[in-house]
Amino acid sequence: MAKRLLSFTLLVQGVNVSAVTDPLEWDHVEPAAARRLLTGAIEAFAERGFQATTTRDIASRAGMSPAALYVHYPSKERLLFEISLYGHNAALAILRSANVGDTPADRLRSLVAAFTAWHARHHTIAHVVQYELGALSPDHLTEVATIRRAISTEIEQVLADGVQDGTFAVPDLPGTTLAVLSLSIDVARWYTPHRGDPDALGKLYADLAHRMVQS
Amino acid sequence: MAKRLLSFTLLVQGVNVSAVTDPLEWDHVEPAAARRLLTGAIEAFAERGFQATTTRDIASRAGMSPAALYVHYPSKERLLFEISLYGHNAALAILRSANVGDTPADRLRSLVAAFTAWHARHHTIAHVVQYELGALSPDHLTEVATIRRAISTEIEQVLADGVQDGTFAVPDLPGTTLAVLSLSIDVARWYTPHRGDPDALGKLYADLAHRMVQS
DNA sequence: GTCTATATTTAGATAGAC
DNA sequence: GTCTATCTAAATATAGAC
DSSP, X not given: OHHHHHHHHHIIIIITGGGGSOXXXXXXXXXXXXXXXXXXXXXXXXXXOTXXXXXXXXXXXXXXXXXXXXXXXXXXXXXXXXXXXXXXXXXXXXXXXXXXXXXXXHHHHHHHHHHHHHHHHTHHHHHHHHHOGGXXXXXXXXHHHHHHHHHHHHHHHHHXXXXXXXXXXXXXXXXXXXXXXXXXXXXXXXXXXXXXOHHHHHXXXXXXXXXXXXX | OHHHHHHHHHIIIIITGGGGSOTTOOTTSOSHHHHHHHHHXXXXXXXXXXXXXXXXXXXHXXXXXXXXXXXXXXXXXXXXXXXXXXXXXXXXXXXXXXXXXXXXXXXXXXXXXXXXXXXXXXXXXXXXXXXXXGGSOHXXXXXXXXXXXHHHHHHHHHHHHHHHTTSBOXXXXXXXXXXXXXXXXXXXHHOOGGGOOHXXXXXXXXXXXXXXXXX
């Protein structure tokens, strides 16, 4: 398990980002039983919350007995941590690969479109990522908080660049960064598949965010 | 208890809105023990979530034994429902009293400023209102959902008015309504008192929301 | 690696004295 | 209306067979 986690971390930190841009790909989790437990836990945590989810529920979604869970994960919290860590790294990878364009405006639109579409397309894991932080152990929370700061920095830096070249007017940089992030993050609260195409939502939100800051 | 609930409902539905615009005023909850339980539960639910909060925790915050809780409330869920119902009604009352101004732009700015400041100033109950819906019973969820639709309508109608008179350009009315609501609602997720003055945040967000939609 | 069976803890809620 | 004491159920996690 430790090995699995390490190899994933190295992956997202730069070399092969494309392999982790889709959080529904869990091929790297071995064996298959551990993968079924992980995906079952994501669904259960997103639907009912960490505290309301029982290990029996997770195990039964994976088609096994409660005891079998502990062969693959030492605790329910550890399962949450692996989900949260993977989800945060996937979201950061999406942002970094979307931070492209000739102007701050292009880069901001690309960032917001990608971040928003990710929260819609992967609303299940996104819900766990954004709303189950409080159930992590203090050490694990510290670890994901580092990734969250990196996510925030991606947005803040583009806004700062736009202010610098005069294309953006942003009186309160930290406050506006939070507002732009809020637009995308809150998607994980309300999105369901019947609410439309993730990419269309991404484009709408890219437009709204751009209008929020353009000078 | 039923009487308390009824009289409150009548209050917010129009006659004397000012009495409920501050959700930290719980004078109408009698006796004092019931009030202490309610405010203790708000803090506990906001900090730890409904499922992770024990009746022992709530009772101890109110300075009494676990059993005493059941004299005032028939269940932990009922406590949540009263909090959620009161919070939703207070938020709706704030919006309705803020929906004033000569132009759609003025009204939108007033609405967003008030709704945002409410989520910051009362972030504890706002957190329960926005993130503990899933712990309500089906019947109770139906009841607060009605209030949530009324809240959404306040924003949507102002946007529609601005489109009508040409001062707003909104290609996707329901989508933009959700985005404007998201800005304010997400404040309940991240706000802590050290993050600044609620009214200043309200003004910033009013500005951002206005720029999002102006033609 | 998975099972059945179970140890241990803790939770929501109740009984009955005062 | 509050207390102590407790019932009952359910949850996390473990033991040990296969």
